[in-house]
Amino acid sequence: GENVEQHPSTLSVQEGDSAVIKCTYSDSASNYFPWYKQELGKRPQLIIDIRSNVGEKKDQRIAVTLNKTAKHFSLHITETQPEDSAVYFCAALTGTYKYIFGTGTRLKVLA
Amino acid sequence: DVKVTQSSRYLVKRTGEKVFLECVQDMDHENMFWYRQDPGLGLRLIYFSYDVKMKEKGDIPEGYSVSREKKERFSLILESASTNQTSMYLCASSLIAAGSYEQYFGPGTRLTVT
Numbered sequence: 752g753e754n755v756e757q758h759p760s761t762l763s764v765q766e767g768d769s770a771v772i773k774c775t776y777s778d779s780a781s782n783y784f785p786w787y788k789q790e791l792g793k794r795p796q797l798i799i800d801i802r803s804n805v806g807e808k809k810d811q812r813i814a815v816t817l818n819k820t821a822k823h824f825s826l827h828i829t830e831t832q833p834e835d836s837a838v839y840f841c842a843a844l845t846g847t848y849k850y851i852f853g854t855g856t857r858l859k860v861l862a
Numbered sequence: 863d864v865k866v867t868q869s870s871r872y873l874v875k876r877t878g879e880k881v882f883l884e885c886v887q888d889m890d891h892e893n894m895f896w897y898r899q900d901p902g903l904g905l906r907l908i909y910f911s912y913d914v915k916m917k918e919k920g921d922i923p924e925g926y927s928v929s930r931e932k933k934e935r936f937s938l939i940l941e942s943a944s945t946n947q948t949s950m951y952l953c954a955s956s957l958i959a960a961g962s963y964e965q966y967f968g969p970g971t972r973l974t975v976t
Contacts, residue, residue: 752921758901785962794866794952794967795905840904844963848893848912854904857895 753778757853758768772856775823783844790837831860866968874974881940892958894936899950943947943975
């Protein structure tokens with residue numbers, strides 16, 4: 752079946768450094784790739800997304816890149832801050848309704 | 863602002879009990895979803911619904927059923943709760959519209975089955 756692999760499962764960076772989280776998807780028909788941030792005890796919230804007809808998208812300190820040929824996409828966070836500490840999930844929309852989520856990355860930003 | 867609410871934040875039930883988890887969204891979204899979230903496993907889809915009275919199985923439907931009698935409400939039912947259903951349950955909703963795919967999540971229900 753369809754799946755999304757996410758790496759690493761945990762990531763620690765010093766404040767101000769960059770963080771990169773990578774995901775690989777299996778369904779070549781997937782056309783939408785969101786990234787969610789989930790702070791402790793809170794609901795997942797969309798932070799950035801990318802569609803299959805775009806290679807890169809930026810929003811201030813965060814960016815997402817997509818390589819359709821290799822079927823992988825990545826989240827890049829620059830100038831990390833303590834408030835970036837959270838669990839990040841990637842996902843791929845397969846078909847019209849079904850989202851397949853990665854297993855999550857716990858990011859710790861060390862002050 | 864989209865609001866997705868769930869009936870309980872914490873729930874403790876006994877093995878064998880029938881459990882109802884309720885989700886309500888106020889943005890007239892067609893799609894609604896139930897996920898369970900377990901450490902190291904991410905979010906796994908239990909069921910989703912794309913219209914009233916319509917439902918589709920997700921990846922882990924065993925032991926669960928759902929009901930969608932009204933567009934704004936999607937219920938998850940555990941017919942006979944078991945300890946392996948102890949988990950965080952997240953509801954989500956989204957539109958069916960070209961260019962609009964974002965899912966909006968509820969706050970979650972942490973269910974403990976003893």
